[in-house]
Amino acid sequence: MGEARRRRRVGLWAWAAVSGIVSAAVFLAVAEALALLFGAGGSPILAVGGFVIDIVPQPFKEFAIATFGEYDKLALIAGLALAVVIASAIAGILQAVRPPLGVIALAVAGVLSVAAIVTRTGATVLVAVPAVAGTVAGALLLASLGQHVRGWQDTASAPADPAADAPSAPAVPPASVPENPAAPRSPAAMNRRAFFRTTAIAGASAVLIGIGARIVSATTSSIAAVRQALSLPAPRSKVTIPGGAELDIPGISPLITPNADFYRVDTALTVPAVDPSTWRLVVDGMVDQRVDIGFDDLVAMGLDEYAVTMTCVSNEVGGSLLGNAIWLGVPVRDVLALAGPQPGADMVLSRSVDGFTASTPLEALTDDGLDAILAVGMNGEPLPLEHGFPVRMVVPGLYGYVSATKWITELKVTTFDADEAYWTPRGYSAKAPIKLSSRIDTPTSGAPVKTGKVAVAGVAWAQPVGVERVEVNIDDAGWRPATLSTAINDDTWVQWFVEWDAAPGTHFLSVRAVDKRGTTQVEERAPIAPDGSTGWQRILVTVQ
Ligand SMILES: Nc1nc2c(c(=O)[nH]1)N[C@H]1C(S)=C(S)[C@@H](COP(=O)(O)O)O[C@H]1N2
Numbered sequence: 001m002g003e004a005r006r007r008r009r010v011g012l013w014a015w016a017a018v019s020g021i022v023s024a025a026v027f028l029a030v031a032e033a034l035a036l037l038f039g040a041g042g043s044p045i046l047a048v049g050g051f052v053i054d055i056v057p058q059p060f061k062e063f064a065i066a067t068f069g070e071y072d073k074l075a076l077i078a079g080l081a082l083a084v085v086i087a088s089a090i091a092g093i094l095q096a097v098r099p100p101l102g103v104i105a106l107a108v109a110g111v112l113s114v115a116a117i118v119t120r121t122g123a124t125v126l127v128a129v130p131a132v133a134g135t136v137a138g139a140l141l142l143a144s145l146g147q148h149v150r151g152w153q154d155t156a157s158a159p160a161d162p163a164a165d166a167p168s169a170p171a172v173p174p175a176s177v178p179e180n181p182a183a184p185r186s187p188a189a190m191n192r193r194a195f196f197r198t199t200a201i202a203g204a205s206a207v208l209i210g211i212g213a214r215i216v217s218a219t220t221s222s223i224a225a226v227r228q229a230l231s232l233p234a235p236r237s238k239v240t241i242p243g244g245a246e247l248d249i250p251g252i253s254p255l256i257t258p259n260a261d262f263y264r265v266d267t268a269l270t271v272p273a274v275d276p277s278t279w280r281l282v283v284d285g286m287v288d289q290r291v292d293i294g295f296d297d298l299v300a301m302g303l304d305e306y307a308v309t310m311t312c313v314s315n316e317v318g319g320s321l322l323g324n325a326i327w328l329g330v331p332v333r334d335v336l337a338l339a340g341p342q343p344g345a346d347m348v349l350s351r352s353v354d355g356f357t358a359s360t361p362l363e364a365l366t367d368d369g370l371d372a373i374l375a376v377g378m379n380g381e382p383l384p385l386e387h388g389f390p391v392r393m394v395v396p397g398l399y400g401y402v403s404a405t406k407w408i409t410e411l412k413v414t415t416f417d418a419d420e421a422y423w424t425p426r427g428y429s430a431k432a433p434i435k436l437s438s439r440i441d442t443p444t445s446g447a448p449v450k451t452g453k454v455a456v457a458g459v460a461w462a463q464p465v466g467v468e469r470v471e472v473n474i475d476d477a478g479w480r481p482a483t484l485s486t487a488i489n490d491d492t493w494v495q496w497f498v499e500w501d502a503a504p505g506t507h508f509l510s511v512r513a514v515d516k517r518g519t520t521q522v523e524e525r526a527p528i529a530p531d532g533s534t535g536w537q538r539i540l541v542t543v544q
C-alpha cells in the first residue's frame with residue numbers, strides 16, 4: 001500500500017511540475033507576442049536578462065567573458081532558461097500540493113519581471129502590458145491545471161485506498177475535490193482528460209506563439225535592411241593615409257581594423273534596433289535651449305572623416321580590446337553649440353537607447369583641438385548595428401566606457417557632482433583617459449619561431465598625444481629602438497618592428513612605448529579596474 005501511494009505521489013508531482021512548466025511557457029509566449037506590439041522593451045526575457053547583466057558583480061562578468069567568450073550572453077540565456085524551468089516546475093508542484101502557493105509564486109515572478117521592465121530606461125507604463133497579460137494567462141492556466149491534477153489524483157485514490165489519502169487531505173481544499181464518486185463517468189478520468197487536453201493545447205500554442213514571435217521580430221527588426229539601403233553623403237574631407245603608414249609584416253595588426261574584426265564590448269543583451277528615420281538626439285540639461293535633432297539634421301551639418309583608435313578600459317596588457325577605424329561624423333562641439341552649454345557644467349552624460357550612459361568631461365567635447373565626434377559611418381559604411389547604428393560617440397584619448405556611447409539618444413550637459421554614468425558605481429573611475437601602451441603582435445608565445453631573421457612587430461598607442469618611440473628588450477639585453485611606421489595622426493595607433501636574429505632556445509621579449517610628451521609607459525602591472533591596465537608586455541618565445 002505504501003508503495004502504491006508513493007507512486008501516486010510521484011505521479012502527482014511529475015504532472016504538477018509539467019503544469020508549472022507549461023504555464024510558464026504560456027506566460028512567456030503571451031508576453032513575447034505582445035511585446036511585438038508594445039516594443040521589445042516589454043519582453044520579460046530580455047528585461048530580466050538585462051537586469052541580471054546590470055546587477056552581477058564585475059568579477060563574475062569577467063569570469064563569464066573568460067569562460068564563454070563571445071557566447072557569454074548565450075550562456076546567460078541558457079542559464080536563465082534552466083532557472084525558469086526549475087522554478088516553474090516547483091511552482092507547479094506547489095500549486096498542486098498547497099494551492100494557491102504556485103499561482104502566488106508565478107505572480108511574484110510576474111511582478112519581478114514588470115519591475116525589471118519598468119526600471120529599464122525608456123519605460124512607460126504601457127511597456128509592462130505584455131508581462132502583466134502573460135502573468136495573468138500563466139496564472140489562470142496554472143490554477144486550472146493544478147485543480148485537474150488534484151482532482152484526478154485524489155479521486156483516483158479515494159475508493160481504492162481511502163486511508164492512504166487521509167493524511168494529504170488537509171492539503172486539498174474540500175471544494176476542489178469533485179463531490180460525486182458514484183458518477184457514471186469517473187471524475188478522476190474527466191480531470192485526467194481535461195488535464196492532458198489543456199496541457200497539450202497550451203503547450204503547443206506556447207511553442208507556436210513563441211516561435212512565431214521570434215520569426216516576426218527577426219523580420220520586423222529589419223533595421224539591418226534599413227542600414228543596407230542607407231546611403232550616406234560623401235565626406236567633405238577624407239582621411240589621408242600617409243605613405244609608409246602600414247608595414248608589410250605577417251602577423252601584425254592591420255593599420256585599419258576591418259569592421260568584422262573590430263572588438264565589441266557592451267551591456268546590450270540584444271543589439272538595439274534603432275531606425276534612423278525615427279532616431280532623435282536630445283541635447284538638454286544645463287543648456288540655454290534644449291535641442292532635438294533627427295538623423296537627417298545631423299548629417300546635414302556636414303560629415304568629415306576622422307581616424308581614431310578606440311580602446312576599452314578592460315584591455316589587459318597584450319590584449320585585443322582596441323581597434324582603429326576611419327569614422328565619419330560631425331564634431332560633438334557643433335551639436336553642443338546648438339544648445340549652448342551653460343557656465344558651471346563640467347560633464348556630458350551621453351545616454352543610449354539601451355540605458356547605458358557615459359560621463360565625458362565637457363571640455364573634451366568642446367575643445368577645438370580634439371576631434372570628438374558623433375559618428376554615423378565606420379570604414380566607409382554606415383555604422384554596423386553592433387557598433388552603434390545609427391549614431392555613436394567617438395572621443396580620441398578616452399576609454400570607450402566614458403566616451404563611446406553607441407545607439408546614442410541624449411547628451412545631457414551636467415556636472416560630475418550631479419550625475420554618474422553606468423560604470424561609475426560599478427568600480428570604475430568617472431574620468432578615464434587612455435593610458436599609453438604597446439603590444440607585440442608577432443611572434444606569439446604559442447607558435448614556435450624558426451631560427452634566423454625574425455620581425456618582432458606590433459602596435460603602440462598614446463591617443464591623443466601620439467607615440468614618440470617604441471623600444472624592445474630581448475632577453476633583458478637592453479632596450480633597442482623599434483622602427484615606427486608613419487602614424488596617420490596622434491589619435492591612432494602606430495605600427496612598429498625590430499629585426500631579430502633569433503637563436504635556438506627560449507627567449508623573453510618585452511616592449512614599451514614613450515609618448516610625444518616624453519612619458520614612458522608604466523612598467524608596474526595594474527589591473528583594468530578602476531581606470532585601465534598598465535605594465536610592459538613580456539612574452540616567452542621558443543625558437544627552433
Ligand atoms: N550603448 C552602449 N554603448 C557603449 C557600451 C555599452 O555597453 N553600451 N560600451 C562602451 C565600451 S566599454 C566600449 S570599450 C565601446 C566599445 O565599442 P565597440 O563595441 O564598437 O568596439 O563602446 C562603449 N559604448
Ligand SMILES: [Mo]
Pocket residue numbers: 265311312313314399400401
Ligand atoms: Mo570598454
